[in-house]
Amino acid sequence: xxxxxxxxxEAGLEAVxxxxxxxxxxxxxxxxxxxxxxxxxEPGSEEAFPTAAVWELMTGAYETIILDEDxxxxxxxDAAAPQPVRPPRADDSPDYLTRARPGDRNTEWITHATLAMxxxxxxxxxxxxxxxxxxxxxxxxxxxxxxxxxxxxxxxGASAETLPW
Numbered sequence: 001x002x003x004x005x006x007x008x009x010e011a012g013l014e015a016v017x018x019x020x021x022x023x024x025x026x027x028x029x030x031x032x033x034x035x036x037x038x039x040x041x042e043p044g045s046e047e048a049f050p051t052a053a054v055w056e057l058m059t060g061a062y063e064t065i066i067l068d069e070d071x072x073x074x075x076x077x078d079a080a081a082p083q084p085v086r087p088p089r090a091d092d093s094p095d096y097l098t099r100a101r102p103g104d105r106n107t108e109w110i111t112h113a114t115l116a117m118x119x120x121x122x123x124x125x126x127x128x129x130x131x132x133x134x135x136x137x138x139x140x141x142x143x144x145x146x147x148x149x150x151x152x153x154x155x156x157g158a159s160a161e162t163l164p165w
Contacts (some may be wrong), residue, residue, distance in 0.1 A: 001028065003074035010055040014038065019079030024058040025072045032058070059089075088143040097148050100125050100135040100144060115139070115151075119165055120152060130156045 007013045007022070016022065016034050032040040032054050039048040051058075059071035094111030096118040105118045112118040118137045125135065134156050138148035152164060 001076070002163055003076055005073055005075045005080045007073045008071060010052060013055050013058075013073055016075055017078065019077075019081035020075055021077040022054075022058065022073050022075050024060065030058065031076070055085060057093070086146070089146070091143075093143075095141055096146075097138040098122060098130075098135065099138065100133065119152075119163075123160055123163065125161050126154075126158065126163070131156050146159045 005084060006025070007016065013022070014037075018036055020034050022034070022040075023029075030042075032042055032049070035041050035048055036139050038051050038090075040054045041048050042052065055071075055073070058073045086103040092113070094113055096112040096115055098100055098110050098118050098121045099108055099111075099114065100122065112121060116136070122135055122137065125131070131154055136150050137152040139151045140146070140148045154163065
């Protein structure tokens with residue numbers, strides 16, 4: 001894992017923004033989150049530690065001889081850093097997904113550009129006989145979303161005549 005940035009002084013550690021996560025260099029066993037000025041907490045704990053104590057703990061200076069210029073703490077998540085912005089999905093990205101597994105298809109997930117195409121896929125899978133398994137149509141119509149959510153459910157045993165559309 002690569003740190004977002006490296007801090008090499010106690011003052012630099014105190015300057016880290018609240019909400020940031022830090023750990024000792026090359027060791028993810030101990031992680032602290034900056035809660036406020038001169039207040040650090042371990043995730044899941046309510047006890048706050050001062051910056052000086054966290055600096056000493058993270059740099060290992062309490063157990064062996066370490067030169068000050070060799071001390072460093074990794075900032076894993078910098079709360080003050082600009083956050084990445086996910087660009088919207090392309091206009092031609094698939095917005096619908098069917099989940100069905102017919103006998104000869106090796107995958108159960110098929111993407112579609114429109115709801116009509118997804119419904120046509122279900123209709124073709126059912127054909128003249130009843131649906132062997134449950135089938136679902138998922139959608140993600142909002143171009144800012146990356147996750148699909150179910151919009152239509154077809155029970156096993158449904159026929160083309162009983163489809164909800």
